[in-house]
Amino acid sequence: MSSRYSKDWQQIALTIKEQAGWRCAKCSRQCLRPDDDITGLTKSERTKITLTVHHHNRTPEDNRPENLIALCTTCHLACHIRQQSNITPGQLSFEFE
Ligand SMILES: [Zn+2]
Numbered sequence: 001m002s003s004r005y006s007k008d009w010q011q012i013a014l015t016i017k018e019q020a021g022w023r024c025a026k027c028s029r030q031c032l033r034p035d036d037d038i039t040g041l042t043k044s045e046r047t048k049i050t051l052t053v054h055h056h057n058r059t060p061e062d063n064r065p066e067n068l069i070a071l072c073t074t075c076h077l078a079c080h081i082r083q084q085s086n087i088t089p090g091q092l093s094f095e096f097e
């Protein structure tokens with residue numbers, strides 16, 4: 001976990017996801033809620049429907065609501081791959097909770 005993140009990031013991210021109704025803002029995929037039963041799902045199935053929070057301006061310190069958007073893992077990766085060709089999924093994981 002990067003130290004660039006504020007201590008209350010988890011709470012901020014949770015609020016954004018709740019406001020989004022646990023749906024991806026891009027593809028409208030319904031993602032897992034914290035209390036969803038994930039037994040029977042493989043790790044990759046789970047990853048695909050995990051909602052994440054993306055920073056529009058890629059500044060992790062900037063946690064203003066207008067800078068944050070709830071995206072499923074697939075859309076989130078696509079976002080970074082398109083705009084930052086040198087980023088790998090491994091590098092991106094720092095942004096996930
Ligand atoms: Zn999506």
Ligand SMILES: [Zn+2]
Nearest residue numbers: 053054055095
């Ligand atoms: Zn992102």
